[in-house]
Amino acid sequence: MSDSHSHHVMPFSTYIAVFSALIFLTIITVWVAQFDFGMFNGVVAMSIATVKAAFVALYFMQLKQDNKLYLVMLVSSVGFLLLLWGFTFFDFITRVGEASTL
Numbered sequence: 001m002s003d004s005h006s007h008h009v010m011p012f013s014t015y016i017a018v019f020s021a022l023i024f025l026t027i028i029t030v031w032v033a034q035f036d037f038g039m040f041n042g043v044v045a046m047s048i049a050t051v052k053a054a055f056v057a058l059y060f061m062q063l064k065q066d067n068k069l070y071l072v073m074l075v076s077s078v079g080f081l082l083l084l085w086g087f088t089f090f091d092f093i094t095r096v097g098e099a100s101t102l
Contacts, residue, residue, distance in 0.1 A: 008065040018059045025052050 029048050037044050058064040063071045 008062065010059070010062070010065070014059065018055050022052055022055055025055075 025048055029045065032044055032048065057074060063074065
């Protein structure tokens with residue numbers, strides 16, 4: 001049984017570019033943390049963190065070149081996690097609303 005799957009060799013310059021982007025986004029995260037966006041503080045922080053996580057998953061974990069099934073599994077897992085967080089968020093809102101009306 002022969003293994004026809006070959007490994008993709010990514011140029012070192014790509015790793016340097018992705019690493020530089022991650023460092024830049026970390027600096028942006030620290031800079032943005034100095035501002036008050038009100039109720040959107042978490043949204044801004046999670047947006048930047050999501051972009052950084054996408055860089056890590058696509059390039060360092062090599063999901064960009066690997067079998068697309070792995071990418072589908074990652075995206076569906078994250079989607080399920082967001083669904084669970086959504087249910088928790090809506091439950092939290094209703095409990096805070098009930099407590100504040102007393």
